[in-house]
Amino acid sequence: KQEVTQIPAALSVPEGENLVLNCSFTDSAIYNLQWFRQDPGKGLTSLLLIQSSQREQTSGRLNASLDKSSGRSTLYIAASQPGDSATYLCAADQAGTALIFGKGTTLSVSS
Amino acid sequence: NAGVTQTPKFQVLKTGQSMTLQCAQDMNHNSMYWYRQDPGMGLRLIYYSASEGTTDKGEVPNGYNVSRLNKREFSLRLESAAPSQTSVYFCASSEAGGLGYGYTFGSGTRLTVV
Numbered sequence: 001k002q003e004v005t006q007i008p009a010a011l012s013v014p015e016g017e018n019l020v021l022n023c024s025f026t027d028s029a030i031y032n033l034q035w036f037r038q039d040p041g042k043g044l045t046s047l048l049l050i051q052s053s054q055r056e057q058t059s060g061r062l063n064a065s066l067d068k069s070s071g072r073s074t075l076y077i078a079a080s081q082p083g084d085s086a087t088y089l090c091a092a093d094q095a096g097t098a099l100i101f102g103k104g105t106t107l108s109v110s111s
Numbered sequence: 112n113a114g115v116t117q118t119p120k121f122q123v124l125k126t127g128q129s130m131t132l133q134c135a136q137d138m139n140h141n142s143m144y145w146y147r148q149d150p151g152m153g154l155r156l157i158y159y160s161a162s163e164g165t166t167d168k169g170e171v172p173n174g175y176n177v178s179r180l181n182k183r184e185f186s187l188r189l190e191s192a193a194p195s196q197t198s199v200y201f202c203a204s205s206e207a208g209g210l211g212y213g214y215t216f217g218s219g220t221r222l223t224v225v
Binding site for chain 2: 032034036042043044046049089091093097098099100101102103104
């Protein structure tokens, strides 16, 4: 059974800091790895999708990497801003079923 | 672009009442999914439909039924609501079971069972 773990569960940083969110998964038979952002009381916004054949994806200040062999993905946020405060969810697209989610990392960026 | 539309957005039910959560997507996606999100538990898969005419159980299917009405619509039914079903429910769709493509989520339904 696929298990997705996100570390840390919560993170507080000052504005301008670069940071890394970690995601690990137990079964490497995945199609994709997708990162989402969720604001309090809101839905999920897709940030980055890394297909199984890719190593990384970039969008603006965000960069996500994928290492299937080690079962790890990271989300790098450069020059963090207060508007980046949210919960970040990692999800592995499990072959034959559906997205399996981690419990998220709640990020707080102070000005 | 509507994407994935869920109705209703909020609902309060009494224990034992029934209701159906509606989900529709306009992206011509083959696969659709229902998740629930609870504090400390993350998002968990209830049911999914890999293609029109098929449905399969996910991690937490007990107490729920689903219907893939057509390619666009996938409904979730609570036959006899229980307080343990108080949660936020999300519907999602993907083009081909996620093969190389991402998932799109609706904005959610907040359900309270009293």
